[in-house]
Amino acid sequence: MVMRTLFLQAPSFDGYDGGAGSRYQAKREIKSFWYPTWLAQPAALVEGSKLIDAPAHDLSFDDIKHEAAQRDLVVIHTSTPGFKQDVRVAGMLKELNPNLKVGFIGATVAVDAAWAMANAPTVDFVARNEFDFTILDVAKDIPLADIKGISFRNSEGVVIHNEDREVLMDMDSLPFVSPIYKRDLVMENYFIGYLKHPYVSFYTGRGCKSRCTFCLWPQTVGGHNYRTRSVGHVIEEVKYVLKAFPQMQELFFDDDTLTDNRPRVEELARELGKLGVTWSCNAKANVPYETLKIMRDNGLRLLLVGYESGNQQILHNIKKGLLIETAKQFAKDCRALGIKIHGTFIMGLPGETKDTIQETIAYAKEVNPHTIQVSLAAPYPGTFLYKQAIENGWFDGTDHLVADGGGQIAQLTYPHLASDEIFEAVAEFYKKFYFRPSKVGAIVAEMATSPTMMKRRLREGVEFFDFLKNRNTEAA
Template identity: 70%
Template sequence: MRTLFLQAPSFEGFDGGAGSRYQARREIQSFWYPTWLAQPAALVENSKLIDAPPHRTGLAEVVAQAKDFDLVVLHTSTPSFDSDVKVVEALKAANPALKAGLIGAKVAVQSDESLKDAPVIDFVARNEFDFTIKDVADGRDWSSIQGLSYRNREGVIVHNEERPVMHDMDSLPFVTPVYKRDLVMEKYFIGYLKHPYISFYTGRGCKSRCTFCLWPQTVGGHRYRTRSVGHVIEEVKYVLKAFPQMKELFFDDDTFTDDLPRAEAIAKELGKLGVMWSCNAKANVPRDTLKVLKDNGLRLLLVGYESGNQQILHNIKKGMRVEVAERFTKDCHELGIAIHGTFILGLPGETKETIAETIKFATRINPHTIQVSLAAPYPGTFLYKQALENGWLDARNAELINDNGIQIAPLHYEHLSHTEIFNSVEEFYRKFYFRIPKIASIVGEMVTQPDMMKRRLREGVEFFRFLKERRGASQAA
């Protein structure tokens, strides 16, 4: 079947892509590669991938291409579901014969609800959907396809048996040739990565059991299933030839450092190639490993600290002690490894006092940059189950974003309101960034690195504009 893979048009600046962990507009313009769409696209011959938001591709432009395809597959999410369904309606109005399916964590765990809520959708692919979509595109009878939920000719919803979890990760083709074919790499920005960058996965799954984390609980699982070192390096070599303008390579695995010997082995091969790279890491990597990674091209680690309060870390099953995270961060500073630290406000056990404690923790350990998110109870996560059972989540906040695509504070507690949690994000940013040492550090970076001057100024304008719009949203609520 002629197949279109689509990240649909949405809010201006909305990073809802098949690779983004929180689907929302960011403080500064950010776009992740649509890796979860590119993977099945790499399996389907003569397919096409349209990633509308970063390319500013409007609905009319997408609809105009609808007649060229037999099948459209959209990545969707809890925040973008209603908008994505409207896009499918428009595509089918232009091409009534078009079959439409959805992939993503939302439909992986709410397959029945999603099909009932959206009669225009023909099928959804649950869990690990790569080969499920290939089977559909290859024209196999839907009743024989594992992992597929669909509407049959009588309009009855059918759920086929589960598809076994993949273990031979080298059986998946590279995603980066799809990037080269269909995407413009310069359209992808992440504030803490050098531009332009490339990102892809070297494995799926995460050993950690964090109650809020989306991908391991819905698609990836808690076993870290990895590609071989040689397979990863072959894709890196392809990237170096296909994207000579790349400034940085990012490994988007949930926790690249879950397998330390493998991480070191990949790093040593990257060192031979002279690649500058970054990855996701847990704040417990030993100093000896950090040094190996740094000596072989590692520039930055993206680290989920989440909170500076030990009880909250226990509540979310983070499996991390505050003093271990502090020692790890000190090691990174001494070795010259930059850190982008991520924090979450509004997790179970949060109070005004724990918010203040986390802000003090962040300023004390002083990552190079930070991102502050609001606790988001996505369906399929343990946090979502907790929130429903304890009455922390209201139905009116279940979509996790407001009408402008900005992340809201969906959870509330007896002692802490939505508004108090929402407003604490701006307080966090101001107390972290509006310190003389941090301002001096940013100015020094801009002066010593001319290419950063224009970028940081643009990001500053975007940041303050975002905070202003965010305050307006709070007042309207």
Template identity: 70%
Template sequence: MMKTLFLQAPSFEGFDGGAGARYQARREIKSFWYPTWLAQPAALVEGSKLVDAPPHRQSMADVLPMAKSHDLVVMHTSSPSFGSDVKVAKAMKDANPNLKVGFVGAKVAVEPDQSLASAPVLDFVARNEFDYTIKEIAEGRDFAAIDGISYRDANGKIVHNAERAMIENFDALPFVSEVYKRDLKIENYFIGYLKHPYISIYTGRGCKSRCTFCLWPQTVGGHRYRTRSPQHVAAEIAWAQKAFPQVKEFFFDDDTFTDDLPRAEAIARELGKLGVTWSCNAKANVPRETLKVLKDNGLRLLLVGYESGNQKILHNIKKGMLVDVAKKFTKDCHELGIAIHGTFILGLPGETKETIEETIKFATQINPHTIQVSLAAPYPGTHLYKQALENGWLDIANAELVDEHGVQMAPLHYPHLSHSEIYHSVEDFYKRFYFRAGKIGSIVGEMVRSPDMMKRRLREGVEFFQFLRERKNQQLAG
């Protein structure tokens, strides 16, 4: 077995490029997702080490010496971080010319030719679902015999091996939480709407929804929801309870944990026996009777992608969601005492000044506990990216997804709506949602009841106002 380093490389200050991140960027409030997509193959490779540099504040000076003590480095990359990641890979290869370096992630899965051609330092890229692919590479097998990779042969020609079959038996995979325990400091992972410290894992991969913008199902996970058994999930949570007694919340990061309602209820009942607090991703169509089962068995919060309050935009992006259904679902959650972190996207196809206003009003009306407002990001490999190129919504001058500081940009524009109008609507959205008497009152009440929440909200407030100030400075500079 090759001595293998799994690396989330140093990047922009505060950059959340972890493979659990839906958008690789600096946040308005600093947050870090677990590098679960790297932890899973790391669990398969005996003697490996996982290094997640950004949340552990590790610099190139910290990471570079590891090149000499390893035979293989596997780095997770993304469209926003690719250029920076290639520089790290080159520095490590310069330090150890015998080192094998490969990239994984959606970027290289959909652009293997371009990725290898633009980065001669790379020995290979692993496409699609890469867990067992990396295990076979670490075992020292000949590249020609490994499904799911693209690499250069002895003549320098780029070769694409056959696709690897998707994983079907997820219960056969080892627990990622064991790698967290071995290699990560969990207190360094922080998400504003989750209790701290938290742990995030997957109970399955794939999403049957066809949202045109969503990265993972269209590039790596697929549209078939392949899952672990409720008993296997409960066994990992029970193990993690003992390994991490300080954990206050478990989060299930499946694209849509509620895609399979009977299974979601079965997992909830297992978690209820363990007495844990947990949260998950959900679509805004879960029936009240299922919500009650989940709540009665420890569910605290749902992360819900509303995206827009305009029905036509939801149709345009193939969300498969009706605004009225989302309203009823949200009302049910409020009545049952389930908190919601609602996510919204501005700049999707069909967006106008009027639809932005409609979405802001929708958000304030349904009133989730907290929100995240992102800019439509046409990642390569998504239908949105293809649409943007075909319709001229994406031009080369604004094609980057983040700026030089790692802050998310507005890459799309329309004849009736400019980049800057979309970009600056984010600030307006946040201000109008949070700077309301009722919302301010609920946040203050939360702080008064909990000293820990007082410290958290004050820190987040400082970061949020700093975020707004940076955006204002960028506007003045532009």
């Protein structure tokens, strides 16, 4: 018998993407919600399970509390910014049903299971690292003492750390996540500013060979070995998505860097081309023209690219493995091929100064992505950046990554650059990039393409200006 299992992204801040899919667990400048793929994957393994993504569906605790009486097991995806709120939700569910077994998954518990158990007294167990089949074992009601990859509280209240589970290599052994989206989620509730709406996203593999010091998933859960599903397995899920979600406008592959394996991405692109799919993916700014052309010719519309900084030394400091000149040529090639780029940048990385901030803004204007995202350097526990911040005394004294309302804060401060200066640089970056005649003109032209795009960009514009207006208040 399988336990009656609920997979939960718990209610949290209004508009906050808590971490079941988001790489930066915070409220964004415009409404953004990623699919909770990390929850949907084990949900697909557990027969009769249910997935609730409360933030994306605007659900409060009162909206979900009835589930406590209907379930034997609740699995909550948590993150460093949302941990305290998730612990609170776990406690309230336990009050309603003391027999309920509650477990946490996610990067923050994978990094320090002992800390997590000590600070979550009502949680029965946490699943470390990759947790798909670990959670399946729990749902089968196998004794916790016999399950690899978990830390649990025994009957005496003592925390036991079982041996690690082996890294999953056969990615085709995982079932599709998209049927769980279809069963439990409302796809129209998922918005990403640079993707067509509505969209669907899922992974074709896990892990990233790059060593970026700030990046959360490869250093905590996914690892640096890029393990992939077979192209045939991916295409079968794409075919399912096309039938199940006829309203889908774009498919996004959420692998950390889909272009890490160029022969595979070329093969995948050719198969996608046969299906007539419009698709996008994460990429490093070093993909050669020939590969980009194959991707473009077979339905690629947009690449999500982490430029991070326009200063070469900072890129070396964070082990980005990317040369500025290579990235500039990549941008030119994408422009020539008509591939749109959503570029991401980070303020406050090690080596940042007032001058490098301006250098990065100028660089962003030069490579000129279609849209950008500017984030604050976030020292998540488990990352090399976090270790550096501890060793060098870079923390500004706070113990969290978001403000009370869920917006990002600048948690790092340097002798030559204070955290408030880093924080203010984000708004300056956005203004200098978007408030240019050429960029304003491009946005207006895009709005003129359809009434739907007009309505969407106007909504996003209101959210963006509210973001600029309110961020100083939220950080105070």
